[in-house]
Amino acid sequence: MATNLKKLGSILTKQASLVRRLSSSPSLASDGANGKSINLYTAINQALQIALDSDPRSYVFGEDVGFGGVFRCTTGLADQFGKHRVFNTPLCEQGIVGFGIGLAAMGNRAIAEIQFADYIFPAFDQIVNEAAKFRYRSGNEFNCGGLTVRAPYGAVGHGGHYHSQSPEAFFCHVPGIKVVIPRSPKEAKGLLLASIRDPNPVVFFEPKWLYRLAVEEVPEGDYTLPLSQAEVIREGSDITLVGWGAQLAVMEQACIDAEKEGISCELIDLRTLIPWDKETVEASVRKTGRLLISHEAPVTGGFGAEISASIVERCFLRLEAPVARVCGLDTPFPLVFEPFYMPTKNKILDAIKDTVNF
Incomplete structure (x- = not known):
């Protein structure tokens, strides 16, 4: 048992090292x-x-x-802005989001933090039954579009079942809110500012594993990145890979290894x-004819299923293989078994080969 735990620890160390290397990858940055x-x-x-500095109506609150x-x-923000x-806030997620909805409904920018996405x-009821429906049920007379809910999500190497979950798919089922997940420091800054200023409530998931591991050049000034606009960060011709957040670094390494075997991703x-x-x-799948989706959340009911269904509807006659999903386990x-649960580089590489050779 001790030997197995040492092996697991070695795998986690290698994964952390991988994230450090890839955070400075030209295609990811x-x-x-x-x-x-x-x-x-x-x-x-x-x-x-x-x-906070650009809009006096902005407030940051949470546990x-x-x-x-x-x-x-949020280091230093209370000292700077009061x-x-x-x-x-009290340790009450329903109260945090409920307060944020009211604050945003009065024309403010409410930036609520949930300490862990788990x-x-x-606060699920407040988000999906109140925030998401506020504008619709009032016939557009009222809204809480100034609400942004931040939450650290995903694996961290030692979080276990209460500090490692990826719950994004729950919220993707609900019209009226936006769900945003950045992959890197520059993306995080630009997408968060865009989310805060968007006229709709946004749930913003931050990959906690990357808080300190991911480092890149980030503009020091004010800028935003467009929401609902995907980015092709690596050109290829044989297969399309789609992901988000921390998983992009793992997928990038799989693409690099696949290229060594003559597969263009x-x-x-x-x-x-x-x-x-x-x-x-x-557009990418019509070019490559193949699709692989990877995310940390469990495979059943994960958002990868929605992507798969939509692309099959749109690209059925162009697909040369079934859509592949490499995700967390059900x-x-x-x-201690986190490395077995995670959609690793080797799992993705095997799925790439199987899909291309179908």
């Missing part, structure tokens, strides 16, 4: 002109600072955000899951 090399949590902090939060994303604009479920970062960019994915998220 965007142009960082006039930027500074920072990690992802610092990029989030910069975005929040800009949001422990007053002293910087568990992941330090405790009336950056403040702690604990967003007590096109890699797409979806960035926004709802509403997602069907046109970019469709089990509670494990602790």
Whole structure:
């Protein structure tokens, strides 16, 4: 048993090293002109600072955000903007989001933090039955479009089943909200600012594994990146790969290894899951004839299923193989067996080969 645990620890160490290397990959990193090399949590902090500074109606609140939060994303903001604009809340996720809805309904920019995405479920009713329907049920007379709900999601190497989940698919089923997931520091800053300023409520999932591991050049000023616009971050001709968040780094390594075996992979970062960019994915699949989707969430009912169904409808006569999905397992998220649960580089590479050779 001790030997097996040592092997698992070695696998986790290699995965962390992989993320560090790939965070500076030219194809994963965007142009960082006039930027500074920072990690992802610092990029989030910069975005929040800009949001608070540029709009006096902006407020940041959640459990422990007053002293910087568990992941330090709000460090220094209470000192700079005051405790009336950056403040702690009770340990009550339903109350946090409910308060945010009311604040946004009065014309403010409410930026609510859920400490871990695993604990967003007590606020599920507020998000899907109140925030998502607020504009619709009032006939567009009222809205809470100024609400952004931030939540760290996904694997972290030691989180177990209460601190590692990827619940994005639950929210993608609900019209009226947007779901956004960045893959890198520059993407995180630009997409978060765009989410805060979007006229619709947004659930913004942050890949906690990358908070300190992902580092790239990020513009120091104010900028936004378009929502609902996917990005082709690697051109290819044999197969299309689609993912989001931390999984992009793993998929990139699989693409590199596949290239060594003569397989050309096109890699797409979806960035926004709802509403997602069907046109970019469709155009790529029409070119390659094959599609593979990978995400950390369990395979059954994961958002990869929606992408698969949509592309089959749009590209059925062009597909040369069944759509492949490499995802988390249909089990509670494990602790010491996390490396077996995760959609790893080797799992993706095997699926690439199987799909291309179908």
